[in-house]
Amino acid sequence: MASDLSDLYQEILLEHNRRPRNFRTLDNPTHQADGFNPLCGDQISLQLNVGDAKVHDVGFQGHGCAISRASASLLTQAVKGATSDEAMAMFDEFHKMLTEPDAELDIDLLGDLEMLAGVIAYPTRIKCAILAWHTLKAAMDGENVATTE
């Protein structure tokens, strides 16, 4: 890593860590999955209400570092109200943002998710940022467990 710490721990990210959005369980989720990062013990449970190929509601629970928690919080904001296809497109774009240094990114699609772009300079932390997204994908695919390994 060579990047400045403040690129990683931006104030808004820290705020999402302190006060994560949609940090709750849903009453009757249509989809859900648990995500684990076996290396560090991060754990997240994601629940979704999907109908007519659209994400109507989403909530998460679990514990982890600031990056994984803020990422999950941002994910819930991003996919709530999106179509299933849009949510998967966000997954792909988010993945690209964290793994391909010079990729051309769809900034409009990413929206607030872009604040995690600094994670790319910290290879050991990419798994933290991406855990919630793998969990989302597992839930949408009807699988119950996702891991970053």
Added chain:
Amino acid sequence: MTTVINTPGIPGRDGSGHPHGLDVIDPHRIRQDFPILRQEVNGKPLVYLDNAATTQKPQAVIDAISNYYLHNNANVHRGVHTLSQRATDDYEAGREAVRRFINAPDANEVIYVRGTTEGLNLVASSYGRRYFKAGDEVIITGMEHHSNIVPWQILGKEIGIRLRVVPFNDDGELLMDQYETMLNDRTRMVSVVHQSNALGTVNPIPEMVELAHARGIHVMVDAAQSVPHMPVDVQALGADFLTFSGHKMYGPTGIGALWGRAELLDDMPPYQSGGEMIRSVTFEETIYNTLPHKFEAGTPDIAGAIGLGAAVEYLESIGMERIAAYEQALLRYGTEKLRDIEGVRLIGTAEEKGGVLSFHMEAAHPHDIGTILDAEGVAVRTGHHCAQPVMARYGIPATVRASLAFYNTTDDIDALVKAIDRVIEVFG
């Protein structure tokens, strides 16, 4: 360990006015032996405090390995040619160095393994399969590394043995009265960590051995974290098996040693089979080789064994009592400094403790702390340290662990403290 610090004859203890013992070693001179420490990380001088994970290697170890490959490389115990003889001599000299280092009665009782994990697996598999039957019990402690839990669990599923776990108090000290009540007619083995990797606790092995032996129960010791940091004498401990890793004692990775009493090892079946471990083979029958070769199937890690021998000689040149005294002094210094930081909670505060500073902060998750420390050049381990039951005992998912070696200085501790201040700045 107080007993070690009070050992007479250590410089600085003879009324020199340095009660803290930091003067028994000149770390700045020691650091010259470790080329890797002379570097910057992220624009800051490297502060290496991850010694419980692995230690750095002195030039003497690096030279011994490279000398073997440059001049003596050949297979051992095989050829009649000169290089093979040189390689065999150096490989066996490493074994003798290990024997001397842990005061084992006989070098044939020293078996080269890949590391502590393999040593534990060897005993669980070989001793366990021979002697255990359904209903038998194995006692471990609540502070074991996963490598001293899982092999017994696997055996437990196969054979039907029961694992009993000695609990510990909030400071990380074993509840010895509970240990005593667990020992019974069904107990077949006590397998216990000497120094906890997650907490630093040094367990009372001689006392545990005495209680076990009184009932005819054998004791296995995971000495991965103790052998590199204090004098370890297998005869004084009284244990029946003891194992440790080379890479945690300034030697190379991929090599370690298992020591066991010859009469026990002789009766145990081989762990792996192939070349070297046989005396004669026909398609009807195989006669096994004698100790230690019975347990060393295949071409071993020759360079590793030679490097391990060099590490032992390097440590002997400094002296384990001196190393222990210095690291104890540094631990006291670090403990006081970390205790002064508001929001830092030390995990593992046993009276008898090695150079491990595990801590937790309410404000930040260990991984975020680790990243910020790294940005300051400070290398620590974050996570569950392969000891998830220990984390569960304290109700936390992970800790930050700074672990000491005798090349660390008070400056390193000060850098750690400064980096923690940065964490507090970021996370508030």
